[in-house]
Amino acid sequence: MNTMTRTSKVVLITGASSGIGAATARRLAADGHRVYLGARRTERLGELAGEITAEGGSAAYQRLDVTAADDMRAFVTAARERFGQVDVMVNNAGVMPLSPLEELKVDEWDRMLDVNVRGVLYGIAAALPVMREQGGGHVVNIASVGAYEVSPTAAVYCATKFAVRAISEGLRQESAGDIRVSLVSPGVTESELAESISDPSAREAMKTYRSVAIPASAIADAIAYAVGQPPEVDVNEIVVRPAASAQ
DSSP states (O other), X not given: OOTTXXXXXXXXXXXXXXXXXXXXXXXXXXXXXXXXXXXXXXXXXXXXXXXXXXXXXXXXXXXXXXXXXXXXXXXXXXXXXXXXXXXXXEEOOOOOOOOOXXXXXXXXHHHHIXXXXXXXXXXXXXXXXXXXXXXXXXXXXXXXXXXXXXXXXXXXXXXXXXXXXXXXXXXXXXXXXTXXXXXXEESSBSSSGGGGOOOHHHHHHHHHHGGGOBOHHHHHHHHHHHHTSOTTOOXXXXXXXXXXXXX
């Protein structure tokens, strides 16, 4: 365990079954925090929680569908019952089924809006009252470099990430003094996001784009940095890109 951690916090992580979510769980647990993991794939969550526990960390998990507000509230309630508090909410779950707008993949647009935007809002809605009652907390929203720029096939995806950026900034302004808010925006990172791309041309383009991907642990390190700051320090935005990438 990392003895540099000032305080052991209870950290809730959505989309924790793979990629950035799983890497973040490992890193924060290694730093001495207690992690509560949520995702739909409970088998993977169980394996990850077991791995963390075997290494001396503290982890528990629950099935979570971030597109269901009741599910999110139950997730936060269960974490509080298990660990006694909710210090950090990492809204990480996301999908990225890229395609040109003219392909009219409306179902995929709806899915991105549901997971990437409503999922973040539901996470905030569930955690914020608990944090207010406690007198403090930290919301970490995972966006993308797509929150700052738009590229072909990614119009709707980028729109959802622009929305996460706007929501984060609004929450920061409304919560100054008691709730810290961090936006972490990865560039191309090793994850399963690209597996949701059904459009053949967009899928092929993403293979080339991802040739310089950085490991998910690099994003976990950025999240750990924000979480590990003393209470008076609020790290608001971090963008992490591959050194070899212009995007």
